[in-house]
Amino acid sequence: MTTDTPVEQEPDRTKRLEEEGEIAADYLEELLDIADLDGDIDLDIQHDRAAVEVVADEDGDLSVLVGSDGEVLEALQELTRLAVQARTGERSRLMLDIGGFRATRRQELTALAEDAIREVRESDREIELAPLNAFERKVVHDTVAAAGLVSDSRGVEPSRYVVVQPSPEQGGASAS
Known part of the structure; x- marks a missing residue:
């Protein structure tokens, strides 16, 4: 029996985080369509987590998805994590940002x-x-x-x- 070295595990981890980001992006795109909001979705991996950001178009305002003090953003992040978990069967630690609020x-x-x-x-x-x-x-x-x-x-x-x-x-x- 062989064990994976950290170098061999890294591509698998990166692939899993990329998959989480893609699932989250699909979920959020549907949400934007339902809410009739325009925005682009950027994906990245930061601090060993999938990082997803919804960026407003030039004339767009996504503040409704942030809420005051970010409480709507927190709720959307949890819902997005649940959507990822439903597809992957694993708990997600992804970070969601909307309109640069978290940054x-x-x-x-x-x-x-x-x-x-x-x-x-x-x-x-x-x-x-x-x-x-x-x-x-x-x-x-x-x-x-x-x-x-x-x-x-x-x-x-x-x-x-x-x-x-x-x-x-x-x-x-x-x-x-």
């Missing part, structure tokens, strides 16, 4: 995290952020980790939030 939100969250990092370093005390959804928390955790600090999520959905803490090397006090 813009990622920049805002990175700035928020950088402000919190600065404050934690100056005060040597942990900082609690406002409640964030899972995508938003992940962006903050990644930014904090890249800066060498520690973060964790606390609370219960929908009020789950991130706490940014001094790094252990900084000798920060931890809250109980």
